[in-house]
Structures are given as C-alpha cells and as structure tokens.
Amino acid sequence: MVRLEGVSLQYGSGRRAGPAVLHELDLTIPEGGFRWLRGPSGAGKTSLLRLLNLTVRPTRGRLVVLGSEIGGATRAELPPLRQRIGMVFQDFRLLPHLSAFDNVALPLRIAGRPEGQVRADVTEMLRWVGLSRRSDARPAALSGGEQQRVAIARAVVGRPSLLLADEPTGNLDDTQAERLMLLLKEMNRLGATVVVATHNEALVARHPGPAIRLESGRLRDDA
Template sequence: MVIFEDVWLRYREPGRTMGPASDVLRAISFEIPDGGFCWLTGPSGAGKTSLLKLIYLAEPPSRGQIEVLGVDAAGLKRRQAAMLRRRIGVVYQDFRLLAHLSVFDNVALPMRLARRAEAHVRADVMEILQWVGLGAKLEAMPAMLSGGEQQRVAIARAVVNRPKLLLADEPTGNLDDEQAERLMRLITALNQLGTTTVVGTHNMNLVARYPAPRLDMAEGRLRLHG
C-alpha cells in the first residue's frame, strides 16, 4: 500500500538553502491498495518522476506524510530506508544499468546486496532472464544490447527480488510499439502475481489499452485520482 497525505516537494536552486523556492509537487494525496495497479500520467514536467522518487525514498518530502508498504517514510533511519528500498523494484526511463557488469551481474545485484546465497542468485537470475526473453544473453554487456533488451534487463533487475512494490518511470519511452506491448505484458503479469504496481507514462494510447486507476498530474498537482 502507498499512501500520500498532503505531500509537497519544494526545490531550491542547487547550492542554496535560502531564497526563492519552487513547488514541484503540491498537496498530493492518494492511496494505492496492496496489489493494485495504477497509472501515473501527465505531460513531461508535470511531476511524475518527482512523485516516484518520493515513493522510492530518493527524496524526502518538504511537507506531508508518506507511507510505503506499511512503513511511515518520515524519520526512517538510513538502514531502515535501505531495507525498505529492497522491497521496492524500480524501472527507470534511462535503464540505469551498470555498464561494466554483464547482464547476469546487473540482474544479480539486488540479490547480492540482500546477501542471498550465490546458488539461489544463479537460479533466480537465470529464471527471471528466461522470463524476460534474455536467457541467451547472460554474459552480454549492456552496451551490446538494444534499447528494448536493456529495458528488459532493467525490469528483470527490478523484479528479481520479488518486490512488493514495482515502480516504472516511462518504461516504454525508448521502445517501439511491439516492444512496449511486450513490456506491458510483463508488468501486468507481475501485478497479477500480487505486486503493487505504479507505471508513469505520458503515452495515453498505452493507458487506453490497459485500463486501470490513474493518477493524472499537471504542474505538480494531482488533477485526477481514480
């Protein structure tokens, strides 16, 4: 479950602690139930990425209450925040793969950080890469993959630890229609397995093909919830 109550996010110019600030997010309130699927829509610059960052604890809110997977995000110690992040899978628009690691090692990274036994790591990573159709590219480096393949590696890395919450920020932004369709089938399949899922996109055709509750944003405000 993800709950936002009157959440604001305010930025100052880098390096300044005083002076004028701009509100990136204003008075955001919503609730996503456990196992739910939710679109996060709105034009570029509406605040979708900022809202996702708040959910995966990459930013603290300037004001308001955030609860993620039953945990109040305010006042979390660094170790507790890290442990909560391990329960969240994130797919970034720019993939964020580690260029010097193979496909296998990129996907294995969350499991190794969680100190899973290497035998389990190997089995789970192989399984998830088969699932995303990259079972034959274990040893490939990210630079050798197409954009769609890199996105699938990013998905595999996000879900390999069986997260309770999956966040995807414009996951189809760099993909053609066929790849985008395939990716959405993967994401909805995960959701059907019980993973709470939030997908940020400005592709309304995609939203139309997969009807689900929607958080629609404009200029940092939530203008539609439901």
C-alpha cells in the same frame, strides 16, 4: 500500501532550495493496487516515483510506503524497504561495468540471497525478457530496447512488493511493450502494488486502469 497526505517536494534546501515540484498531494494506493501515472512532461511524474522509490524524502507532509512512515524513518530503516521496491528508470540506470547477468543479479546479491538462488532466478528472468544469449554482454553492447529489458528484469527479479516504472515502454516495440504489460500485470496479480508512468496512450487504452493524473505538480484527480 502507499499513502500521501499533504506531501510536497522541493529539491535542495535553505538558500539553494529550488521551486516546489510537487504540491500538497493526497492519495492512497491500496496494497496490490495498480495505477497508471499520467500527465504532461514536467508535471512531476518522475519526482513522485522518486518519492515512492525512497530516493528523496518529502519536504512536507506524511508519506507512507509499504506501511512505513518515511518522514520519520531513520536512514538505517530505509534499505530493507528499498529492497522490497523495484523500479524501472527511464534512463535504465544500469551499471556499465557489469554484464547484463550481474546487473540483474544486483538486487538479490545486495539482499544477501544465496548464490544458487541468484543464479536460478537471474537465468529465469533473463530468459523471460528474451536476453538469455546476451547475459554476458555489458550494457554498452546492448541496444536501447535490450537495456530497457535488463532494467525491467532487475526491477522484477526480487519479486518486489511495490513496482514502479518510469516510461518502461519508451524503447520497446509493440510486441515487447505488450510482453512487459503482461509481466507487470502478472506481478500485480501476485500481490505487488504497481505504478507505471507513461505517455503511451495506446498502451493505456489497451490496458485500462485507474490513473493518477498530475499537472504542474498537483493532483488533478485520483480516479
């Protein structure tokens, strides 16, 4: 479950504090819920995803992610929560010196899963995103779409309870985008809470669902 109560976010602190990027957000996403995250560029979609991904802490307000209050959590309490969150970044954020296989395996290895299970899960995941033959390639040798699929595989391979995606179809053709939506919906059906930020109107039209709409860091409505 995700809940925000009067959450504001401001980057930096003290005299170096920047302007607030999110203002007084109140919203709730039930466990196993699906939300589109929509709004023009600069509305704060990425900042909200960073909050939900526990990359930043709220400046003000109460944030509950996966049942844990984030504002009061110690640093040591966050890693186990992060291991239950999968995130597809707009810029992929793959490790350039690792193969596609090792990039996808990373969350499992960090979580200390047995290597046998890592091999089986990663192989299956790469097959699903159609990259079985590219598993030894470094990100630099992959096309934008292939890198995006590696990023998606890495976000999903650990069967996260909360799945976040920032423009996940930006570099995918329509067929791949459809496959991705099927994957996200399947994860959602299996119980994961899913939040997808997108500009892709056609995609939203094909897969209607409740949306969080942001504008200038404020909530327009929580439909």
